[in-house]
Amino acid sequence: MRTIFxxxxxxxxxxxxxxxxxxxxxxxxxxxxxxxxxxxxxxxLKRILITGASGFIGSHLCxxxxxxxxxxxxxxxxxxxxxxxxxxxxxxxxxxFYHHDVSKFVHVPEKLDYILHFASPASPIDYLKxxxxxxxxxxxxxxxxxxxxxxxxxxxxxxxxxxxxxxPLEHPQNENYWGNVNPIGPRGVYDEAKRFQEAITMAYxxxxxxxxxxxxxxxxxxxxxxxxxxxxxxxxxxxxxxxEGLTVFGEGNQTRSFCYxxxxxxxxxxxxxxxxxxxVNIGNPSEITIMQFAHEIMALVNNNDxxxxxxxxxxxxPKQRQPDITRAKEILGWQPKVxxxxxxxxxxxxxxxxVQHHKVDL
Numbered sequence: 001m002r003t004i005f006x007x008x009x010x011x012x013x014x015x016x017x018x019x020x021x022x023x024x025x026x027x028x029x030x031x032x033x034x035x036x037x038x039x040x041x042x043x044x045l046k047r048i049l050i051t052g053a054s055g056f057i058g059s060h061l062c063x064x065x066x067x068x069x070x071x072x073x074x075x076x077x078x079x080x081x082x083x084x085x086x087x088x089x090x091x092x093x094x095x096x097f098y099h100h101d102v103s104k105f106v107h108v109p110e111k112l113d114y115i116l117h118f119a120s121p122a123s124p125i126d127y128l129k130x131x132x133x134x135x136x137x138x139x140x141x142x143x144x145x146x147x148x149x150x151x152x153x154x155x156x157x158x159x160x161x162x163x164x165x166x167x168p169l170e171h172p173q174n175e176n177y178w179g180n181v182n183p184i185g186p187r188g189v190y191d192e193a194k195r196f197q198e199a200i201t202m203a204y205x206x207x208x209x210x211x212x213x214x215x216x217x218x219x220x221x222x223x224x225x226x227x228x229x230x231x232x233x234x235x236x237x238x239x240x241x242x243x244e245g246l247t248v249f250g251e252g253n254q255t256r257s258f259c260y261x262x263x264x265x266x267x268x269x270x271x272x273x274x275x276x277x278x279x280v281n282i283g284n285p286s287e288i289t290i291m292q293f294a295h296e297i298m299a300l301v302n303n304n305d306x307x308x309x310x311x312x313x314x315x316x317x318p319k320q321r322q323p324d325i326t327r328a329k330e331i332l333g334w335q336p337k338v339x340x341x342x343x344x345x346x347x348x349x350x351x352x353x354x355v356q357h358h359k360v361d362l
Contacts, residue, residue, distance in 0.1 A: 001357045019161050045071040045094055047111055049154075051102050051145065052118035056224045057159070057217070057261065062086055062115060064265050066095060073108060079133065080126050085224050087199030102141040103133070114150040114272060117197075118159045124187065124229030124314070127187040131189040138193025139200075146204045149211075158201050159214035160279060163191045164216060166316045172287075174324035175216065175279045185316040205277055213271050218283025218323045221343065222261030223350035232256065232290060237351040238295040243305030246298065250313035252291030257322045259284035260343035263336040270332040283323035284336040286352065296340075300348055348356065 047064050052058035057148030058081070066073050066089060074086055074097045089095040100106070102119050120137045121127045127134040142158065149156040165173045166181035181191045198214055205212040221233045229235070239246045259282070267282035298306050328334045
């Protein structure tokens, strides 16, 4: 009994009056006090910072870590994110939000256990409009967050992308492939920002001993994508619902592999808690041509006015995109569970409502 009392008295932060009671009648109240400390310890939640928190993927990550009973600190400058994606979390005691640009100095009070860096313009429309901001968040932003991870002794996971492979000459793409990227092309601001982000993350890991994780995200879809995002899925759904032409670039023979957002979040969750520091592809290897995808969307929406129109292929647009997820299977025990038919149906229900609201707003 004395051993337990000494532990509580010297290692636990109890109110002074409780310690006084313990010192007077320690043997009568020791059981109660010990239970109190255990119950208090259960209330200490792991704290995680998620940048890009109001974005498509970032908001789903906030939901997942709240569900897992973490204390979530969201951060976003809202240049592409939507605060509505996370406003349902504002009443929660274990959620807080900072309106802040991570390209500037980042300060978070108290301890941090984990950092997820998901802040960045991520669609071609966005990073062509904001090339400097895209480069800054992938350079200054990651530098600030790695410094924060170092000062807090926190593990950091960064969101990289399949775009580090560029227009690949190897198919499917595994993590050992170095890529085929045009550094000065219009897409280079995003591709090279992510490649630099991986490089500096590995440098902090090897030089400073920071615990780091790198996820290479392939095409992901689901609720909370922006209507005017510019990527193929929201474009096709929006155009089909409105009875417009679905814009196919080139002849539509280029391929993509679409992963539902819940599967992606599960992969990220497992990677963060793993002991693996090298890049890991997370995506769905089910490959489809853009033309096939357009017909799938039109069949699902079933709007007779929807049709296909053709535009020239953009500069440096990847001709093929398919992840090799062998590493994720072996190290994380992860593979996608949501098939494209199921995922598209869930996403369609979301877009039916937001496209109508978007019409009203316009």
